[in-house]
Amino acid sequence: MRAAVLSKANQVEIREFPEPSKTQDNEVIAKVEFVGVCKTDQQLTAAGLDKDCILGHEVVCSLPNQKGHFALNNEISCGKCSYCLEGLTSHCLNLQELGVNEHGGYAEQICAPRNSLHPFEFSNPTLGVLIEPLSCAVRGVKRIIAGVNLLATSHPKVLVIGGGISGTLITYLLNHSPNFKGEIKVYDITKEPLPWLNKLGIERIQVPEPNQAHVVVECSGSPGGLATALDLVRKGGLVCIYGVPKPGISLPISPHELFMREIAVVTSFAGATDETIAAAIASIKGDEAFFEQLLGRFIPLEKLPIELTNWSPQPGTRTVVDLDA
Numbered sequence: 001m002r003a004a005v006l007s008k009a010n011q012v013e014i015r016e017f018p019e020p021s022k023t024q025d026n027e028v029i030a031k032v033e034f035v036g037v038c039k040t041d042q043q044l045t046a047a048g049l050d051k052d053c054i055l056g057h058e059v060v061c062s063l064p065n066q067k068g069h070f071a072l073n074n075e076i077s078c079g080k081c082s083y084c085l086e087g088l089t090s091h092c093l094n095l096q097e098l099g100v101n102e103h104g105g106y107a108e109q110i111c112a113p114r115n116s117l118h119p120f121e122f123s124n125p126t127l128g129v130l131i132e133p134l135s136c137a138v139r140g141v142k143r144i145i146a147g148v149n150l151l152a153t154s155h156p157k158v159l160v161i162g163g164g165i166s167g168t169l170i171t172y173l174l175n176h177s178p179n180f181k182g183e184i185k186v187y188d189i190t191k192e193p194l195p196w197l198n199k200l201g202i203e204r205i206q207v208p209e210p211n212q213a214h215v216v217v218e219c220s221g222s223p224g225g226l227a228t229a230l231d232l233v234r235k236g237g238l239v240c241i242y243g244v245p246k247p248g249i250s251l252p253i254s255p256h257e258l259f260m261r262e263i264a265v266v267t268s269f270a271g272a273t274d275e276t277i278a279a280a281i282a283s284i285k286g287d288e289a290f291f292e293q294l295l296g297r298f299i300p301l302e303k304l305p306i307e308l309t310n311w312s313p314q315p316g317t318r319t320v321v322d323l324d325a
């Protein structure tokens with residue numbers, strides 16, 4: 001089959017690759033239809049891996065002799081370790097991540113446990129590539145709302161830093177959560193228009209000021225974004241690190257200052273569970289028109305190596321690999 005294979009840093013090759021075969025009874029071979037190109041793919045590509053690996057974890061696929069489309073939960077957990085028993089499957093001690101450290105979706109076929117494939121019915125099945133990132137945001141918002149309980153106010157002012165896909169999904173869910181009562185604003189360092197903000201009726205801040213936001217959600221994953229978040233948040237406030245910080249970067253604040261300003265820091269690394277996937281599917285199904293705006297360019301598999309090495313998605317959108325193109 002055709003596959004995009006990552007070997008050394010910045011070397012993604014389109015080549016013939018052996019078709020996957022089942023090694024366990026619970027596995028199925030699915031036909032890949034669409035895959036979202038995530039910044040994680042770009043970071044893995046830049047770093048390289050010590051073995052050949054097919055990336056791609058935001059996967060929509062179909063199954064032989066079955067109608068409809070399925071979204072992959074790429075985190076394959078053991079179900080037995082102490083983390084799995086607490087439902088923290090993303091922290092499973094035996095975690096396999098398809099498209100990260102095991103073969104994923106940038107290929108004509110993928111082998112995955114049957115129960116990791118979640119059926120969904122959207123009028124536009126391509127929207128299925130957003131199920132995995134949205135399900136991570138479902139968890140992020142749950143942790144932000146839990147953190148709001150630490151604040152002195154129950155109607156916090158929230159500033160989301162970063163108007164990319166992560167910031168968009170967090171903002172959307174927070175804005176639609178029945179458990180959140182507050183005000184949301186978005187700050188993005190670029191001058192790019194963010195049309196989805198208007199649809200949500202959310203204000204974009206041009207110059208953020210300190211001592212305004214009770215909660216700052218850092219969604220850009222940039223060192224500057226993290227420094228800005230810690231700089232801006234009110235005393236007694238909450239910073240959520242949602243964008244993935246690059247390895248090797250220190251927290252740009254001293255423990256003394258963190259203590260004196262009484263800042264709580266919450267992170268949200270963990271990804272998809274059955275519960276968050278179900279919530280993500282329900283959100284998209286209820287508002288397909290909103291999520292359609294987040295679909296960017298469609299590219300054939302052959303264009304993926306360039307996409308991964310010259311990261312340039314249309315701002316605030318997902319580039320999608322169409323395996324049938």
Ligand SMILES: [Zn+2]
Pocket residue numbers: 038039040057058133
């Ligand atoms: Zn991703």
Ligand SMILES: [Zn+2]
Pocket residue numbers: 077078079080081082083084091092093094095
């Ligand atoms: Zn486990």
